[in-house]
Amino acid sequence: MQGKAQLSDSNRRIMEVDAPPRRVYQAWKGSNLFFLGGRLIFGPDVRSLVLTVCLIVTPVIFFAAAVCPQLGHEFQSQIGGWVASVAVIFTACILLVLLLTSGRDPGIVPRNAHPPEPEDIGESPDWPGGQHGSTGLPLTRDVLVNGVSVKVKYCHTCMLYRPPRCSHCSICNNCVERFDHHCPWVGQCIGKRNYRFFFMFVSSTTLLCIYVFAFCWVNLKRIMDMHECKIGRALLKSPISGFLILYTFIAVWFVGGLTSFHLYLISTNQTTYENFRYRYDRKTNPYNLGATQNFIDILFSRIPSSKNNFRAKVKEDSATFTTSLSMGRVLSPPKMSVDLEMGTKRQAVAAEDLEDLHSQIGSAMGLERCGTEPPHFVGRKGCSEISSDIEAFAEEFGMERGLSERKKIERRTNDGP
Ligand SMILES: [Zn+2]
Numbered sequence: 001m002q003g004k005a006q007l008s009d010s011n012r013r014i015m016e017v018d019a020p021p022r023r024v025y026q027a028w029k030g031s032n033l034f035f036l037g038g039r040l041i042f043g044p045d046v047r048s049l050v051l052t053v054c055l056i057v058t059p060v061i062f063f064a065a066a067v068c069p070q071l072g073h074e075f076q077s078q079i080g081g082w083v084a085s086v087a088v089i090f091t092a093c094i095l096l097v098l099l100l101t102s103g104r105d106p107g108i109v110p111r112n113a114h115p116p117e118p119e120d121i122g123e124s125p126d127w128p129g130g131q132h133g134s135t136g137l138p139l140t141r142d143v144l145v146n147g148v149s150v151k152v153k154y155c156h157t158c159m160l161y162r163p164p165r166c167s168h169c170s171i172c173n174n175c176v177e178r179f180d181h182h183c184p185w186v187g188q189c190i191g192k193r194n195y196r197f198f199f200m201f202v203s204s205t206t207l208l209c210i211y212v213f214a215f216c217w218v219n220l221k222r223i224m225d226m227h228e229c230k231i232g233r234a235l236l237k238s239p240i241s242g243f244l245i246l247y248t249f250i251a252v253w254f255v256g257g258l259t260s261f262h263l264y265l266i267s268t269n270q271t272t273y274e275n276f277r278y279r280y281d282r283k284t285n286p287y288n289l290g291a292t293q294n295f296i297d298i299l300f301s302r303i304p305s306s307k308n309n310f311r312a313k314v315k316e317d318s319a320t321f322t323t324s325l326s327m328g329r330v331l332s333p334p335k336m337s338v339d340l341e342m343g344t345k346r347q348a349v350a351a352e353d354l355e356d357l358h359s360q361i362g363s364a365m366g367l368e369r370c371g372t373e374p375p376h377f378v379g380r381k382g383c384s385e386i387s388s389d390i391e392a393f394a395e396e397f398g399m400e401r402g403l404s405e406r407k408k409i410e411r412r413t414n415d416g417p
């Protein structure tokens with residue numbers, strides 16, 4: 001009886017330890033942040049979204065609460081109410097596309113648990129020529145896209161050959177399909193599954209700026225006509241109109257410039273990454289199908305469903321929960337980023353360049369995995385030997401800080417047991 005009681009006791013203990021199975025988002029290796037039980041996925045810099053929302057909502061509140069009533073008063077009509085309603089509804093739509101840009105899977109390619117076998121990809125481990133990693137896999141492979149040969153790279157962090165146009169985001173630490181860039185303003189990667197929402201977001205924000213700018217001018221003009229005064233006195237009567245004109249004028253250069261740039265990219269079927277990294281004018285762009293078809297393809301084609309089910313249950317596997325200390329993560333710690341969009345794009349591109357250089361130098365010395373995946377730190381000393389080359393490269397891209405942090409962590413890892 002006693003034995004039985006003990007048994008059931010230990011069983012109960014086992015039952016207690018046996019927690020409910022974790023879900024994919026809880027065991028996620030990327031740097032993403034999840035909300036609502038894995039229903040919403042954001043980048044690690046999602047906090048910057050609060051700033052973005054404030055920068056949009058605050059001027060609209062001032063416009064609707066201060067400028068529009070004045071406009072209605074000057075015109076002695078309901079126009080103020082209408083103008084305010086349109087601005088508020090339009091802002092709500094902008095916030096919705098912002099959420100669709102930020103809160104969904106941008107096109108993450110799920111990681112492999114193990115590197116593919118050379119035989120699986122039709123390669124011999126001792127394939128002559130080309131660069132091979134410590135896995136025995138070639139670092140790049142050639143894939144035909146619309147009759148043009150395109151190089152695809154092996155991602156050591158995700159342990160897969162990236163599909164064409166896919167790139168590893170150094171901030172989110174994931175491979176993202178049709179990677180455009182990581183946008184710090186929306187706190188998410190822009191990729192295959194959210195590019196159109198991102199474009200809708202920047203273009204509609206441009207329209208909102210123009211709308212507010214125009215009606216603030218109408219208000220000032222009306223004040224000048226009514227009181228037969230000059231712009232100075234009108235501005236004194238409605239200083240908020242003046243402030244909003246200045247604010248939207250500055251903002252429209254930024255969002256309008258970005259909209260124009262993306263209109264150019266869409267018309268030529270390029271991504272920001274491709275545009276910054278290599279220019280297609282020196283070689284054929286296999287994705288360019290002509291302006292009209294490019295617009296249809298990018299903005300109106302069916303969005304592929306996500307390759308990740310963040311809420312699916314995963315089997316308990318200690319390897320799944322190891323924190324990945326990837327290079328990208330160290331280079332770009334999660335922080336409130338207020339960098340200019342372009343600056344961050346350069347940084348994201350530079351991080352990728354650095355990764356390439358690192359893998360190239362590493363591969364030449366048979367060390368291509370060091371720094372990318374801690375569990376496979378082959379020849380750590382080699383890493384410090386090549387660090388001066390990487391430092392020189394990093395300096396060019398203004399990434400010294402990230403590197404020195406990384407070196408510190410590497411040193412700590414080396415000193416460890
Ligand atoms: Zn990757």
Ligand SMILES: [Zn+2]
Pocket residue numbers: 043169170171172173181182183188189190
């Ligand atoms: Zn990202």
